[in-house]
Amino acid sequence: MSNRRSRQSSSASRISDDQMIDLVSKLRQFLPEIQERRRSDKVSASKVLQETCNYIRKLHREVDNLSDRLSQLLDSVDEDSPEAAVIRSLLM
Amino acid sequence: MASLISDIEPPTTDLVRRKKRSSVSSAASPSTSAASVSGESHARWRSEKQQRIYSAKLIQALQQVRLNSSAATSSSPTAQKRGKAVREAADRALAVSARGRTLWSRAILANRIKLKFRKQKRPKTPTKIPSMTTVVNSSNRSRTRRVSVLRLNKKNIPDVNRKVRVLGRLVPGCGKQSVPVILEEATDYIQALEMQVRAMNSLVQLLSSYGSAPPPI
Numbered sequence: 001m002s003n004r005r006s007r008q009s010s011s012a013s014r015i016s017d018d019q020m021i022d023l024v025s026k027l028r029q030f031l032p033e034i035q036e037r038r039r040s041d042k043v044s045a046s047k048v049l050q051e052t053c054n055y056i057r058k059l060h061r062e063v064d065n066l067s068d069r070l071s072q073l074l075d076s077v078d079e080d081s082p083e084a085a086v087i088r089s090l091l092m
Numbered sequence: 093m094a095s096l097i098s099d100i101e102p103p104t105t106d107l108v109r110r111k112k113r114s115s116v117s118s119a120a121s122p123s124t125s126a127a128s129v130s131g132e133s134h135a136r137w138r139s140e141k142q143q144r145i146y147s148a149k150l151i152q153a154l155q156q157v158r159l160n161s162s163a164a165t166s167s168s169p170t171a172q173k174r175g176k177a178v179r180e181a182a183d184r185a186l187a188v189s190a191r192g193r194t195l196w197s198r199a200i201l202a203n204r205i206k207l208k209f210r211k212q213k214r215p216k217t218p219t220k221i222p223s224m225t226t227v228v229n230s231s232n233r234s235r236t237r238r239v240s241v242l243r244l245n246k247k248n249i250p251d252v253n254r255k256v257r258v259l260g261r262l263v264p265g266c267g268k269q270s271v272p273v274i275l276e277e278a279t280d281y282i283q284a285l286e287m288q289v290r291a292m293n294s295l296v297q298l299l300s301s302y303g304s305a306p307p308p309i
Contacts, residue, residue: 015270015271015272017243017244019272020244020252020271020272020275021241021243021244023272023275023276023279024241024275025240025241026275026279027275027278027279027282028240028241029240030279030282030283030286031282041240042240042241042242043240043241043242044241044242044248045241045242045244045248045252046248046251046252046255048241049252049255049256049258049259050255052259052278052282053255053258053259053262055282056259056262056263056278056281056282056285057262059282059285059286059288059289060262060285062289063179063182063183063285063288063289063292064175064179066182066289066292066293066296067175067176067178067179067182067292068171068175068178069296070154070178070182070292070295070296070299071157071171071174071175071177071178072171072175073296073299073300074154074157074158074178074299075171075174
């Protein structure tokens with residue numbers, strides 16, 4: 001019963017303010033920058049959402065950089081070198 | 093490092109397990125399975141075990157990238173392209189680690205299937221698996237959480253909705269989802285990304301600790 005109700009409420013784009021606040025404060029728990037403030041300080045939903053977007057972009061950039069770095073590392077390995085043996089053992 | 097290696101399994105076992113899992117979850121009543129999924133999934137991305145599983149999948153995926161790029165010897169791909177291939181491999185591995193419980197992970201895998209198997213197979217649509225996001229709300233409401241966000245007032249709502257849309261475009265597969273789905277998915281996705289960064293970082297550390305690595309960028 002309650003299950004069906006919640007499904008309906010999420011398929012419709014309207015949700016209650018309470019639900020919204022609840023979801024946004026859950027999101028806030030995982031944002032390092034907002035987290036650094038005092039926990040008792042309330043922030044606006046808009047601020048949390050903005051920080052979330054920024055944080056996801058930052059993480060995407062990090063993954064991009066790490067991907068480039070990894071592909072370089074994999075490339076730089078000479079097939080006959082000792083590193084290659086280590087990597088092969090990792091990749092096997 | 094030993095743990096990195098020991099966690100590598102042949103790809104088939106993963107497939108088998110996923111199949112098993114989906115049949116189990118479709119047999120269980122949707123409310124119970126979804127509640128347990130939502131409870132454990134946030135903690136899951138933070139566990140070391142999950143990171144080890146991801147690292148193993150990442151290494152497998154990288155091996156594939158290596159094979160593919162060495163197979164195409166005639167035209168060696170540019171550094172940028174290779175970086176992109178690694179990025180895609182890393183994202184697919186992340187999506188596989190999510191075990192199809194979230195929209196974002198299914199979106200990543202669906203993209204991949206579309207590209208690779210367009211002519212061979214119809215893409216599998218995992219409709220049987222209950223979406224974590226649709227059912228999660230009921231369990232959240234019952235749990236008391238300290239609310240750390242200011243109440244909404246009427247004039248802020250359009251701004252908030254606009255920001256949710258922007259957020260939806262950043263989470264794979266969520267461009268056209270409803271507000272609560274986007275918020276739930278983003279909460280899971282952030283933690284998955286954090287874990288991805290940790291795992292890739294330690295792999296970079298590991299690889300560069302062996303001798304003649306190029307200097308950091």
